[in-house]
Amino acid sequence: MRISVIGCGYLGAVHAACMAKLGHDVVGIDVDERKVLELSSGRAPFFEPGLEALLKEVQATGRLTFTTEMSSARGNAVHFICVGTPQKKGENGADLTYVNSSIDELLPYLSPRDLVVGKSTVPVGTAARLSQLVIDAQPAADLLWNPEFLREGHAVSDTLHPDRLVYGVSSGSEDDRAVDVLDEVYAGLLGTGTPRLVTDLPTAELVKTAANSFLATKISFINAMAELCDAAGADVTLLADAIGMDDRIGRKFLNAGIGFGGGCLPKDIRAFMARAGELGADQALTFLREVDAINMRRRSRVVEIARELCGGSLMGQRITVLGAAFKPESDDVRDSPALSVAAQLQLQGATVTVTDPEALANAARRFPELHYERSAEKALQRADAILLLTEWQEYRNLDPYETAALVSTPRILDGRNILDSSKWRAAGWTYRGLGRP
Ligand code: UGA
Numbered sequence: 072m073r074i075s076v077i078g079c080g081y082l083g084a085v086h087a088a089c090m091a092k093l094g095h096d097v098v099g100i101d102v103d104e105r106k107v108l109e110l111s112s113g114r115a116p117f118f119e120p121g122l123e124a125l126l127k128e129v130q131a132t133g134r135l136t137f138t139t140e141m142s143s144a145r146g147n148a149v150h151f152i153c154v155g156t157p158q159k160k161g162e163n164g165a166d167l168t169y170v171n172s173s174i175d176e177l178l179p180y181l182s183p184r185d186l187v188v189g190k191s192t193v194p195v196g197t198a199a200r201l202s203q204l205v206i207d208a209q210p211a212a213d214l215l216w217n218p219e220f221l222r223e224g225h226a227v228s229d230t231l232h233p234d235r236l237v238y239g240v241s242s243g244s245e246d247d248r249a250v251d252v253l254d255e256v257y258a259g260l261l262g263t264g265t266p267r268l269v270t271d272l273p274t275a276e277l278v279k280t281a282a283n284s285f286l287a288t289k290i291s292f293i294n295a296m297a298e299l300c301d302a303a304g305a306d307v308t309l310l311a312d313a314i315g316m317d318d319r320i321g322r323k324f325l326n327a328g329i330g331f332g333g334g335c336l337p338k339d340i341r342a343f344m345a346r347a348g349e350l351g352a353d354q355a356l357t358f359l360r361e362v363d364a365i366n367m368r369r370r371s372r373v374v375e376i377a378r379e380l381c382g383g384s385l386m387g388q389r390i391t392v393l394g395a396a397f398k399p400e401s402d403d404v405r406d407s408p409a410l411s412v413a414a415q416l417q418l419q420g421a422t423v424t425v426t427d428p429e430a431l432a433n434a435a436r437r438f439p440e441l442h443y444e445r446s447a448e449k450a451l452q453r454a455d456a457i458l459l460l461t462e463w464q465e466y467r468n469l470d471p472y473e474t475a476a477l478v479s480t481p482r483i484l485d486g487r488n489i490l491d492s493s494k495w496r497a498a499g500w501t502y503r504g505l506g507r508p
Pocket residue numbers: 192219220221222223224283286290323324325326327328329330331332333334335336397398
C-alpha cells in the first residue's frame with residue numbers, strides 16, 4: 072500500500088521504517104529539514120537500537136523516502152499522524168499545535184476513500200473533532216484512531232511485535248471500511264496472531280492515556296513503598312519481588328528508584344488530569360496528582376541522600392552522575408530525573424560530572440552548566456561520591472574493586488537499586504539505595 076507518515080520523531084521515524092519493512096511504499100514527511108536529510112541518508116536522528124540498520128535495509132529496497140513536502144502525501148491511501156503532543160508551557164494540558172497543523176496541511180491533498188490514521192497521544196475528544204475536519208474536506212475519506220504503545224529503546228520490536236492493536240472508528244463497529252483498510256496495512260502483524268480490538272473513537276484515545284497512567288501509578292506506588300521502607304528499615308526490592316509473584320500484581324514496572332521521566336508518562340498524566348477537568352470529571356483523576364507528587368519527591372530525596380552520603384554538605388564535593396538519559400537504551404533527556412538531580416546538586420554547591428553512553432549531546436543542550444565526560448572511567452576519577460541514576464548495562468557491570476581504585480572516596484548512591492549492595496560494601500564502599508536498609 073502507499074502510505075504517508077507525518078511527523079518523523081521517535082514515533083514516526085520508527086513507524087515509517089517498520090511500515091516499509093512490512094512491504095509498503097512509505098513516504099515520511101517532517102517539517103524539520105535536518106531530520107529529513109539525516110533519515111534520507113539512512114541515519115537515525117536519535118539513538119534507537121536497531122533503527123539505523125532497519126532504515127538502511129528498507130531504503131535499499133526503494134520503498135522508503137523522506138521529504139519536507141506535504142504534497143507528497145497526495146495519492147497515498149493511508150496517512151499516519153505521528154507528530155508530538157508536548158505539555159503546554161506553564162500548563163498541564165497537551166499542546167495540539169502540531170496535530171492541528173499537520174491535519175490542516177494534509178487536508179488539501181486527501182483523495183476520496185483515503186484513510187487518516189491518528190497515532191499521536193491526544194486528549195479524548197480530539198479524534199472526533201479531527202474526523203469532522205477530514206469529512207468536511209473530503210466526504211468519502213475517513214479517520215481512525217490507532218494509539219501507539221511502543222517504548223523508546225524497544226521501538227522497532229514493539230512496532231513489529233505489538234502486544235495489541237487498537238482501532239478507534241467513528242461507527243465503533245468491526246464492519247467499518249476503515250477497519251478493513253488498516254487490517255490490510257497491518258496484515259503482516261495480524262497474520263502472526265497480534266490481537267486487534269475495535270472501539271469507538273473516545274475509547275481508543277482513552278486506552279492510551281489509561282495505559283500510561285496505570286504504568287505511572289505502578290511506579291509511584293512502589294516509590295511510595297520505598298518511602299515507607301526507608302522509614303521502617305525494610306527493603307523495597309524484596310517487597311517488590313514478593314508482591315510481584317502474585318500474578319494479579321506482576322513484577323514489571325515495580326522498580327523503585329528516582330522515578331519516571333521521559334517525553335510521555337509525566338506529560339500524559341498531566342494532560343489527562345487537565346482533560347478530565349474540562350470534562351467535569353476531575354475527581355476521577357485526583358489520584359494522578361499524588362502519582363505526580365510522589366514521582367517529583369523522588370528527585371529531592373536523592374539530593375537529600377547524596378548530601379548525607381557526602382557528610383552533610385554538598386559544597387565543593389566532586390560528584391559523578393552515571394546516566395543522563397531518562398532510561399537506558401535511549402538518548403532522550405526530556406524530563407530526565409537523572410539530569411534534574413544532577414542540576415540540583417550543582418545548584419547546591421557540588422561540582423557535578425555527568426557521563427552517559429548516548430545522551431550527552433542532548434544533555435549539554437538542556438543543561439550547559441554541567442560538566443560532561445564521555446568516558447565513564449575518566450568521569451569517575453577522584454570523585455567524592457557516585458550517583459548511579461540511569462541503569463545502562465555498563466554501569467550495572469561496574470566492578471566495585473576497580474571502581475574504588477578510581478575514586479577519591481568510595482561512596483555510592485544506587486538510584487535504581489540495581490547493584491548488589493553486599494558486594495559493594497564488601498569492597499569498602501558506603502552504599503545507599505532507595506528504600507533499602
Ligand atoms: C512509555 C510507555 O511505557 C509506552 O507504552 C508508551 O507507548 C510510551 O510511554 C509513549 O506514550 O509513547 P517510554 O516513555 O519509552 O514508554 O518509557 P518507559 O519504559 O515506560 O519508562 C518510563 C520511565 O519510567 C523511565 O524513566 C523509567 O526509568 C521509569 N521506570 C520504569 C521506573 O522508574 N521503574 C520501573 O519499574 C519502570
